[in-house]
Amino acid sequence: MSKSSQLPQANQLSQFSSLELAQALMEKLSISPNDWHRLKSNRNVRASEQVAAALVFLLKDEPQEALLRLQQAALWLDRSISAPPCPTHGEQKR
Template sequence: MSQATSQELLEKSTLELAQMLADKCAIAPNDWHRLKSNRKAQANQHITAALVYLQTSQTEEALAHLQQAVGWLDRSISAPPCPTHGHKH
């Protein structure tokens, strides 16, 4: 990491850094099928979302996302069905 980039990161708030990380770890809609069963990707998405909620003092939402992350990691939850399949339009 360059010195300029490091300095830019140091100038960001914890919330800004958490949001950047959450944005980076979010599963994009066009990647959903590919990553729907990827436990690491799913847990990453929930853990980083929990960090954002924690920074904004939304502890119940943070806890819910942490519980989802644990579920992915301990294999107690699995991928939901595709949101675009099975719906009648």
């Protein structure tokens, strides 16, 4: 793809603030309820969610919240944490 064919996209994106773009990315990378069971243990997906959230907090001038999300992403990537079991599993239906 040539650089000139990418210009309209870049021009379209320039109408949005960095925060708006980060929020859109966070929304795009968030696991939807329909995909939760399939993706809840996918370390790259979970880390991506956390990094996008960190970017939003950083752009909102909330560095402590951003740092927490970045640390959470690192824990996913280094396999220090895993997804908790679904709270509805194991419950007996009456």
